[in-house]
Amino acid sequence: MSEQLHRAGTITPEDVSAAERRIQGYVRRTPMLEAGGGLWLKCEHLQHTGVFKPRGAFNRMLAAREAGVLDPTVGVVAASGGNAGLANAYAASVLGVPATVFVPETAPAVKVARLRGYGAQVRQVGQQYAEAYDAALLHCTERGALFCHAYDQPEIAAGAGTIGTEILADLPDVDTVVLAVGGGGLLAGVATAVAGRARVVAVEPETAPTLHSALAAGRPVDVPVSGIAADSLGARRVGDIAFGVAGRTAPVSVLVRDADVVAARRALWEDYRIAAEYGAATALAGLLGGAYAPEPGERVAVLVCGANTDPSTLADEAL
Template identity: 70%
Template sequence: MITRDDVLAAERRISKHVRRTPLLRGGSSSAPLWLKCEFLQHTGVFKARGAFNRQLAALERGELDPAVGVVAASGGNAGLANAYAAAALGVPATVFVPENAPRVKVERLLAYKVTVRQAGAEYIDAYEAAQEYVAQSGALFCHAYDQPEIAAGAGTIAEEILQDEPGIDTIVVAVGGGGLYAGLAAAAAGRARIVAVEPVSIPTLHAALAAGRPVDVTVSGVAADSLGARRLGDIAFSMASQEPPVSVLVNDDAIIAARAQLWSEYRIPAEYGAATALAALTSGAYVPQKDERVAVIICGANTDPCTLGDPTP
């Protein structure tokens, strides 16, 4: 479990290292919508917040040896965030990615001068390889989503949303392993509801709520590169058990259409995982009540720009 106090501590710790991203008003006059533009964050993804919080806290406690550095396992985005944070803090980083990680993300990782190692076909394969490396090297492991400091760092997004628009009723977020969801739930508790959106092909939260515990799910679909965790993290499940979110599922067609809409209407180059949140609204999977004030987190933009004008993945 994490609390809002953890999120506020993260906010103080990382404020000089991350961008306060804008909250863009969109939608229509009769149905306004706010888009939290986290795709403008360092490395193009919200995960920079958790990466800085994890590494800075470890440095404060003496748990991070600057000579040994950090290690992360990622489909791409968490690796980018931890590589950027490590470079900013002057420590080395090693990132394990699946063999099918998007080329655009691997190329960006290499640009940060980190060591990139490919392992297996899914995130879990990269994770297991990273754990072996940690045992051998003593590097600090930075989880993609299931560590308190990672989730608390992500939760600072909700603090910014509710500071900029205190009247927001609902925050809509895409869920993979659940770190972002967990942080938002902690920050927004008692102030705004959370709508947790997942692809039907990777329903980690939905399946966990149904089973009463995190369970493995199959991983497939257009958003698998960023939402491709095989099971929900323990922190996210604890948060969901305490105060269940509104859990909705969307299919690939809805995700593709939402991504195309973000580009055509706002010129936002969202990746499929980021478009998943908006897809809940555009597909009708979640229908706000009259006068409900909704903010949607557009959480990442590490995508191939050549595909933005193409309606197919």
């Protein structure tokens, strides 16, 4: 098995470069939209499945296949009824391997239907995500399937980091990359990719401050999670990889109110006709709500990371 598949807790720029080569042709190279006033939007909501996560899913599966540890008869397992589940189901379908996704019994029927639409076998277990997660790990032990974590695996984070290399290629003199944080895989990858070239601003809702709390405590800690973006930024603890990367890259950590997230989501729709999910709008909320104030002339790229939202709520949403 490759060293990368064993190593935990860190990723390197070389890991991101390897991921970029590996997933080329499997993911979309999403555009940068110049929004004016020194602001650019990285339109990752246009990625397959409407979210950035196929980058990590493909990298995880392709690296495992190269290492000879992806059994094509057993395939992969994920625990997620949301974006990570969709990404892994999609990547597995493209690569022609089975995918089993464990979700709570309370998972919305529409998400279960989308997972099955990508060809995944869906197992509904327990009332909470933790129960589905434990069942997924047991399935891996019993069947020998490849486990694909939602955010805290080197290949997953390195795949997400390819967004950072694209930003640098399209906007070489970028000063700052602003992104939302849930479990931290996106932060870990992008911060690794742009280290030494641009600062990273990590934006979280006040009601789900996993990174902010970990930095204050000096270690990852469990936090209560609630609020409008909890469906996509609802990890209760930042990942070990993200915490390690944050320790060496020192991102600017800021918190925003739910009202700021709602306003940013509305702005993305009204100004650019981008139908962003609340988690994706959280990054822009860091600017519009004033949690991060760029200096005059600062060139800022904001990552719009997902669009899996109900579009019927966009036009009439009130603060």
